[in-house]
Amino acid sequence: MTALSLPTSTAADLLEGFPFPFSHDSYRYSTNVEPARSPVATPVGQWGASVVTVDSEYHRELAERAVLLERDPSRYGVLPHMEVACWDAMLVLLRELASARPDAFHLDVVDAEGPTYRWRNDLLGIEQTFVVGRRETLPAEPLAWACQQVQEDVVLLDQRSGELYGDAGVVTFAADWSFGFDLGMTFLEIHGPVPRVHAEGVIPRAREFILRLQPGQVYRRTNWTLTVGRRLDVATETYPEWGPDRAMVLHVDDDAFGHLVHLRVEVQHLLRLPESGAVMFLIRTHLLPLADIARVPAWRERTAAVLTELPQDMADYKGIAAYRSRAAAWLRDCTSTTTPAPASPSALAPEESR
Amino acid sequence: MAGTTGMSGSVRERLRLVVVALDDSVPGIRSLVLADAGGAPLPPFTPGSHVVLEVPAGPPGSARPRPTANAYSLTGENAHPLDYRISVLRAREGGGSAWVHDLAVGDRVTALGPRSGFAPVQRAAKHLLLGAGIGVTPLVSHLRSAVRWGRDAELVHLHRSGAGAHAADLAELAARGARVTTVTDRESFTALLDDLLRTQPFGTHLYCCGPAGFMELVTAAAARSGWPASRVHTESFGVEALDPGAPFQVAVAGRTVEVPAGTSLLEALEDAGLAVPNLCRQGVCGECRVSVTVPEGGRLVHRDLYLDDDEKRAGRCAMACVSRALPTSGAAADLEVHL
Amino acid sequence: MIRLESSSVPTWAIAPEVGTLDQRGRTFSLVVIGDPGSRHLPAARAIAEAWTAQLAARPAGAVVHRELPAEAAVAVLTADLHRALVGHRILLTGTARDCLAVRAAVLAAGAEDDEVVIGVVDATERTVWCVHCAATTVTTAALEGETSCSGCSRRLVVHPHVSRRTGHHLGYMADAEEQPWSWPEPRA
Numbered sequence: 001m002t003a004l005s006l007p008t009s010t011a012a013d014l015l016e017g018f019p020f021p022f023s024h025d026s027y028r029y030s031t032n033v034e035p036a037r038s039p040v041a042t043p044v045g046q047w048g049a050s051v052v053t054v055d056s057e058y059h060r061e062l063a064e065r066a067v068l069l070e071r072d073p074s075r076y077g078v079l080p081h082m083e084v085a086c087w088d089a090m091l092v093l094l095r096e097l098a099s100a101r102p103d104a105f106h107l108d109v110v111d112a113e114g115p116t117y118r119w120r121n122d123l124l125g126i127e128q129t130f131v132v133g134r135r136e137t138l139p140a141e142p143l144a145w146a147c148q149q150v151q152e153d154v155v156l157l158d159q160r161s162g163e164l165y166g167d168a169g170v171v172t173f174a175a176d177w178s179f180g181f182d183l184g185m186t187f188l189e190i191h192g193p194v195p196r197v198h199a200e201g202v203i204p205r206a207r208e209f210i211l212r213l214q215p216g217q218v219y220r221r222t223n224w225t226l227t228v229g230r231r232l233d234v235a236t237e238t239y240p241e242w243g244p245d246r247a248m249v250l251h252v253d254d255d256a257f258g259h260l261v262h263l264r265v266e267v268q269h270l271l272r273l274p275e276s277g278a279v280m281f282l283i284r285t286h287l288l289p290l291a292d293i294a295r296v297p298a299w300r301e302r303t304a305a306v307l308t309e310l311p312q313d314m315a316d317y318k319g320i321a322a323y324r325s326r327a328a329a330w331l332r333d334c335t336s337t338t339t340p341a342p343a344s345p346s347a348l349a350p351e352e353s354r
Numbered sequence: 355m356a357g358t359t360g361m362s363g364s365v366r367e368r369l370r371l372v373v374v375a376l377d378d379s380v381p382g383i384r385s386l387v388l389a390d391a392g393g394a395p396l397p398p399f400t401p402g403s404h405v406v407l408e409v410p411a412g413p414p415g416s417a418r419p420r421p422t423a424n425a426y427s428l429t430g431e432n433a434h435p436l437d438y439r440i441s442v443l444r445a446r447e448g449g450g451s452a453w454v455h456d457l458a459v460g461d462r463v464t465a466l467g468p469r470s471g472f473a474p475v476q477r478a479a480k481h482l483l484l485g486a487g488i489g490v491t492p493l494v495s496h497l498r499s500a501v502r503w504g505r506d507a508e509l510v511h512l513h514r515s516g517a518g519a520h521a522a523d524l525a526e527l528a529a530r531g532a533r534v535t536t537v538t539d540r541e542s543f544t545a546l547l548d549d550l551l552r553t554q555p556f557g558t559h560l561y562c563c564g565p566a567g568f569m570e571l572v573t574a575a576a577a578r579s580g581w582p583a584s585r586v587h588t589e590s591f592g593v594e595a596l597d598p599g600a601p602f603q604v605a606v607a608g609r610t611v612e613v614p615a616g617t618s619l620l621e622a623l624e625d626a627g628l629a630v631p632n633l634c635r636q637g638v639c640g641e642c643r644v645s646v647t648v649p650e651g652g653r654l655v656h657r658d659l660y661l662d663d664d665e666k667r668a669g670r671c672a673m674a675c676v677s678r679a680l681p682t683s684g685a686a687a688d689l690e691v692h693l
Numbered sequence: 694m695i696r697l698e699s700s701s702v703p704t705w706a707i708a709p710e711v712g713t714l715d716q717r718g719r720t721f722s723l724v725v726i727g728d729p730g731s732r733h734l735p736a737a738r739a740i741a742e743a744w745t746a747q748l749a750a751r752p753a754g755a756v757v758h759r760e761l762p763a764e765a766a767v768a769v770l771t772a773d774l775h776r777a778l779v780g781h782r783i784l785l786t787g788t789a790r791d792c793l794a795v796r797a798a799v800l801a802a803g804a805e806d807d808e809v810v811i812g813v814v815d816a817t818e819r820t821v822w823c824v825h826c827a828a829t830t831v832t833t834a835a836l837e838g839e840t841s842c843s844g845c846s847r848r849l850v851v852h853p854h855v856s857r858r859t860g861h862h863l864g865y866m867a868d869a870e871e872q873p874w875s876w877p878e879p880r881a
Contacts, residue, residue: 005878035696081477084503115434132433133503160475161584161805162662178824184858185701192700192854211662214469216397229877236824236865240847243869251879260877274398275433275499277473479803552719556777557803580719580780584805 004229004245010292011056016045017287020296021222021265027061031205036269038219041147043296050100050216051094051269052150053284055071058123061151061232068172073224074180074192075172075235076144082168085156087132087279090274091170092280093150094119096186104157121149143170152188152269155179157187157210164279166190173232175225175264176319179238185274186333210270211277216273227317228263230287249323253331258291261327263303290327294334304331369396369405373461374437377378383488383519385429385441391462393606396435399468401499402492402589405438406466406639409450417448422635424450425659427491427563427589428468429520438465440518443488445653450466466639470660472561472589474499479557482550483509484572486543487519492589493563494520494527494614503529508533510550512543512568522557523674548571563589565573590659599655602679605687613678619644619691628693630674637676645692649685654678702836702855702862706789706819711740711812713749718782718808721748724820725760725793728789729843733788734760736814739787744812764792767798768837774802787813790819790831793860798858821851829861837866 013289019183021040039049047053078086094117106120114131121127126149130137138145147154147170155169162197164187171179187210191203213219227234228245247259269282294300307320307328315321390396391499404425412418416530430439457463474481474496485492489558490511490577500507511518516522528534536545551560559583562572568663569588576586601614606628613622620642623630633641648654648669652656656666667672672689679689704710723744725737730780741758748756761769783799785792789841792811799809821830821840828844836853842864849864 006877006879084476109434112434140788158476159473160477161807162664178863181822181824181856182859183856183864185856189701189855190855192702213400214467215403236863238825239869240866240872241864242824244872244874246870248874249878256877272470273399274400276476277400277470278476350463477803552778552780553778556774556779556781558779580717580782582715582717582807583780584804584807611773662721 004231004260006256010289012054014286014288014293015295017047017053017055018042018045018286018292019047019222019267019298020302021224021263021284021307022302025302025304026309027200027224029314031202031209031221033206033219033221035211036220036271037100043298048267050101051096051220051271052152053267054097054101054104054123055153055239058151061305062124062148064232065147065170069170072180072195072237073268074237076147076170077180077183078141078143078168079158080161081182082156082158082276082278085158085273085276086143087167088239088273088278089154089156089280092271093146093152093154093176097150106313126147141180143168145173150286153283155281155283156273157281159211159277159279163187164207164212169281171235171283171351172233173283175223175227175266175285176234176236176239179234211271213272213279215272215274218269218296219265220269223266223268225264226320226324227262227287227325230261230289232285232287235289246319246322248345250326257326258334259289261290261323261330262287263290263293272305276321290334300331300334304328309332358361359493364677368664369465369467371438371463371465373459373463374459376459380510380521381517382444382450384444385431385439385519386454387437387439388463388465389437396438398435399428399432400470400473401432401495402472402474403432403468403470403495404492405440405468406633407440407450407454409453410465412453413446414576417446417459418450418489420454420635423466423633423639424454425469425637427495429491429523431504432495438468439492441488441491443519461518464632466673472563472587474505475559475587476563476666477557478505480506480508480555480557480559482554482560483507484512484560484562484564486512486568487510487514489564489568489589490520490536491563492568493561494523496561497527497532497534498517501527501532508535510535510546511538512540512564533594544571547575548579549693551581553574558583559586559587560588567591598683599678602681602688604679604689604691606691607693610687618675619672619677623674623691630693633674637673640673642674643671644674647669647681647690649678649687649690652685652688653680654689656682695758700855701854701857702853703789703793705811705813705828706793706816707836707857709789709813709816710811711743711786714744714784714810715782715807716747717753719780720777721751721782721784722754722770722777723734723756723757723758723784724766724786726763726785726791726793727760733814737786737812739847740812740814741784744784744786744790744810756779763787763794765769766791766795769796770799771802774799774804781808783809784812785809788814788818789813790860793855794820795860797856797858797860819851821849821858821864822856822865823847823849830864836862840864 039046094107098107104122108118110116110118116131119128153171153173155166157164160165166185228249234242251310265286267284271280273280292343295304315324370391371388372391374389377385404427406423406425409422411421426440428438443449444450444455472492483491483496497507497509524534562569604611611622611626613619630642633639640660654669655678657676682688724739727734785795817833821832823842823844827844830843832840834840834851838851839848842849848867850867852863854863
């Protein structure tokens with residue numbers, strides 16, 4: 001078992017772009033979808049202007065994904081009929097990268113026949129000309145290749161007989177679920193283990209919504225939990241590695257606690273892929289330690305309130321029952337004298353090349 | 355959280371289009387090429403998708419007193435469309451199709467962006483496409499996509515002699531490897547049908563589009579030949595006008611409203627001064643969805659193309675423009691509508 | 694805590710249940726699944742006989758009736774479906790564990806849910822897939838009960854979560870949060 005390292009200070013853009021998920025002092029499951037691509041202002045910055053987000057963790061997270069895929073190839077899976085959907089997904093992801101960061105990513109049609117595209121990823125130094133549908137024009141399978149270049153996890157849902165099936169994807173940063181096991185399941189089957197009382201009706205309603213999603217529409221929602229350490233991979237597969245930290249964190253001192261416990265927020269995007277009719281589900285994971293949450297008074301107070309009020313079964317399901325009370329108390333007791341207020345939000349460009 | 359409007363997924367992009375070409379070479383059928391009025395590329399769409407054209411009201415006293423909207427299948431390139439192509443059969447005088455047949459090159463039209471409800475099943479081992487008359491239109495884009503991706507597909511088109519819509523498109527796709535059969539009389543098609551449905555490799559999916567009688571013929575034959583529901587897909591554009599139905603009564607907003615035969619629930623509500631948001635008025639767009647309660651012993655006849663089978667069975671909502679209640683004995687009203 | 698009726702565990706894998714035969718099918722592969730001598734075979738044969746009686750009016754050859762262990766059933770049915778035409782149905786009867794395994798292969802060979810009918814005679818045994826080491830363990834542990842992994846010896850929770858692709862139940866470490874932990878390393 002590898003011990004966690006206490007994180008060093010958080011890059012400015014991770015705080016400024018953090019998608020703080022709570023709009024009330026209590027949290028319940030809901031089908032909280034809204035149209036995407038609209039920026040949400042926060043006390044220290046904003047998030048949500050684009051479908052994919054590139055930040056200063058870009059190189060580190062993609063390197064981590066590569067290591068995880070090498071160690072456990074089941075984090076990538078494509079059932080045979082999903083080939084067209086993978087090409088579809090790849091094109092949409094490249095297009096979204098180019099639209100989110102036109103300074104760093106470029107996608108051009110060089111020949112309408114095929115069609116043939118030229119792709120440039122300046123952050124990774126990639127230049128590639130490819131023909132849609134021709135595997136030999138890419139260095140890897142289309143979905144795998146795209147996921148070497150986005151920080152998002154991707155699940156592709158095939159729609160047939162009025163049902164959605166999770167039939168392809170790359171998921172290296174799962175929060176307590178196993179993509180490899182869930183591959184091929186229906187949407188309702190995948191969500192079967194969500195506890196009953198608070199999720200009543202939410203999952204079936206979400207399914208109805210997704211079934212009706214049309215090409216061109218992009219929606220988003222957020223989900224959240226707590227994670228010990230800046231650990232993106234908390235998949236069920238590696239539970240023996242990260243499970244003990246939930247006990248460990250109860251024994252560390254307050255300073256270490258605030259730096260170890262992270263609010264983990266998933267910004268999830270949903271869109272219909274035009275050619276295959278499959279639905280692409282993007283999961284972008286953001287982690288911010290409580291020490292940084294506390295730098296923003298509104299975030300500190302609200303997170304403390306939500307953690308305090310959260311019903312026990314939801315805390316159990318999220319795996320935070322053992323330390324959520326301490327997390328709430330830590331946030332309440334933490335005053336501005338112990339955690340300096342943030343410097344005024346700067347317009348720092350993301351620091352990909354650190 | 356977005357409210358229930360966001361949840362309905364009914365928000366659709368309005369496209370400003372211009373007619374750039376017309377083809378009237380097939381009698382009674384007009385094919386149009388529509389481009390973005392500002393020269394922008396058009397949104398890609400899933401094979402089998404349609405657009406909804408907004409049809410303005412005719413002059414007072416005409417056969418089209420209100421604006422309406424008609425759905426037409428897209429027949430052209432779907433992945434990188436430079437234009438949208440549709441084909442329209444001229445139906446009754448004064449209707450939306452007559453308006454389309456009067457359009458000229460350069461005319462502007464407004465459309466709701468593509469909507470998919472008849473997509474090829476990616477898992478299919480083979481795609482069997484059966485179309486009659488103008489009902490071949492959504493199958494043309496299915497076949498084009500199948501040829502592009504090397505999928506096994508076979509199309510049979512039943513049409514009157516000399517009236518084959520999209521014959522050139524189909525010939526071109528046949529030249530690129532698709533199997534295309536043309537049948538010009540119903541007897542030959544009926545003779546062919548059972549054999550066709552009983553010799554398809556396991557894993558085949560069936561797609562059927564055409565007039566109601568044709569679709570009944572095909573779906574009944576498929577059921578007879580052991581096809582499970584999951585492998586049979588129908589698209590019912592080109593259906594004849596809905597029958598006028600029997601009169602019924604609805605309880606709404608604390609009063610009772612009569613819906614005469616030949617008048618839609620939507621029109622009856624409007625005549626009673628009750629506003630219901632609406633657009634296509636033919637059961638396609640979903641805008642006029644209303645919550646309903648069916649009384650004990652009552653029955654709702656949906657007739658729309660918007661709700662899925664589960665929603666229709668649940669009977670908790672209806673499309674006011676086409677859905678009707680059957681008259682019941684005993685109940686105070688045949689249907690309760692909650693606005 | 695988990696609502697079983699909305700989970701990925703088919704109801705017939707919770708308690709024995711016999712599905713309704715789809716009389717519209719034109720041809721049928723009927724398999725009684727079980728190892729020779731299995732104590733569940735008589736009950737499965739009875740279900741098969743009831744199905745056969747319902748299909749008695751079919752022409753000769755429309756129903757192919759076999760009795761095979763699960764692995765052989767997978768091979769035979771996969772071959773059947775390669776040759777079959779639309780209109781074919783697959784009828785499986787045996788234990789829930791065997792039916793889950795064979796159904797997975799049949800779905801992978803292209804069958805849709807409405808082409809497969811399942812008749813379960815016993816649902817006490819299941820195959821648990823260890824999410825940590827990928828070994829499978831056959832157990833009679835209840836849903837949300839525990840078993841020991843045949844591969845890594847970890848105590849596994851039998852999660853009420855079943856893959857249609859493999860027919861396995863998900864098993865995850867029962868006591869991960871009770872294991873020895875290490876102090877975090879100080880900041881670099």
